[in-house]
Amino acid sequence: MKLISGKIVERLARYRTFLTEQAPGHRTHLFSHEIAAAMRTADSQVRRDLMAIGTQGVPRHGYEVDALMEKLDQALCLDRTHAVAVVGAGHLGRALIAFLEASRSTLCIKAAFDTDPATFGRVYSGVKCHSMASLEAVTAREGITLAILCVPASAAQGAADQLVGAGIRGILNFAPVALRVPVNVALEELVITTYLEKLAYFTTHPSKERRNGRHEER
Amino acid sequence: MKLISGKIVERLARYRTFLTEQAPGHRTHLFSHEIAAAMRTADSQVRRDLMAIGTQGVPRHGYEVDALMEKLDQALCLDRTHAVAVVGAGHLGRALIAFLEASRSTLCIKAAFDTDPATFGRVYSGVKCHSMASLEAVTAREGITLAILCVPASAAQGAADQLVGAGIRGILNFAPVALRVPVNVALEELVITTYLEKLAYFTTHPSKERRNGRHEER
């Protein structure tokens, strides 16, 4: 299977959550236009995306839900587990731990890290918090490949460097700083204020509708 | 000033946080290539974006930081305040309140809402929590136009409907559900697992670098 573009991967991930959200076994088949309606895209878009992962549908019946889920898991590499670390056990970090642990999946939080000694050894939602000094050791021991970064902006780059040094492969950054990481480390910037500001812009403008990437209105 | 595309708005917001992050008054002027380097884009991209909001630079000197900030605030409508509500005062909701209140800006959280009676009347990081029943009244009283939605997936659509009914103009959704809202309400879906899954995909693939939208590697 060839490499899929980021845009498509993102939509595939969304289709997947949509499917899991549907009552399991409620419908054995779904039409592309049904998925499209839920996702606010065109049906042809959905078909194209599903084609990219080699899914087959049947005319007049649509796509078989179970087979589709399997293909999606496989394409998104969610058929194996991924060990995740949360760096920064402040409010946001702990909230994310609780949030992600609740939605049990193959993305499994294995450890938290912080600089505050008061947090060392504490357990949040079943996840133990370690000192930043032990990051490399714990990461290696637990086989952690992904990190969620929710430290203050001033500490973000330093923490990122440390993560890269520890061999992390991907970082999800919540700190309002544009991080610099090597090319071989995947980086996803999720600065919340950015999206709030985007909302502020589109709500205060007498805008005709506008649709793109993440921003959708209807 | 004409309507700016979502992509550009997003980058403008990022330029803005980059500028605020710079020591104020440290440099009076910045070159497009300096901003570009920090943002991991091309300098021509930065110039194009700044052109879209009518900023003027001077050859050999770059862009004046203060003037640029002013233009950005104006373009992004951040020169007026926007009242924001947080719906769902669980871990995530409270973390976001703390996080956003810390970074004081013109985006100001005015109220929180929850269904749990235990939260009614409580104050989190200076923000008072109300019952969902009082949503419409409080929203109107406080002039709230934006909402951050962090309720469980099952409650998300209902809460969204209520928000729309209360006249909210934009929703930032953290619940893993594709919401349906009227066209005139701006919607930004920020489902965290989606981005984690995207990371999982790109870290487990022997991918050549790939760059697009939010996903950037270097």
Added chain:
DNA sequence: TCTTCTGTGTGATTCCGATCACAAAGAAGA
């Protein structure tokens, strides 16, 4: 078995965003 009708698979096209490349501006130095 044959026809019909609905939904898939996909080439063709359109649209939009990013990049390139270069002319114009204008500060610095002679």
Added chain:
DNA sequence: TCTTCTTTGTGATCGGAATCACACAGAAGA
């Protein structure tokens, strides 16, 4: 003042993503 050199502003170009449009598949019903 004139030349030089760097950075801006922007038309032109490129590429990729979304949309369109339609041939094809095949289930349902006669």
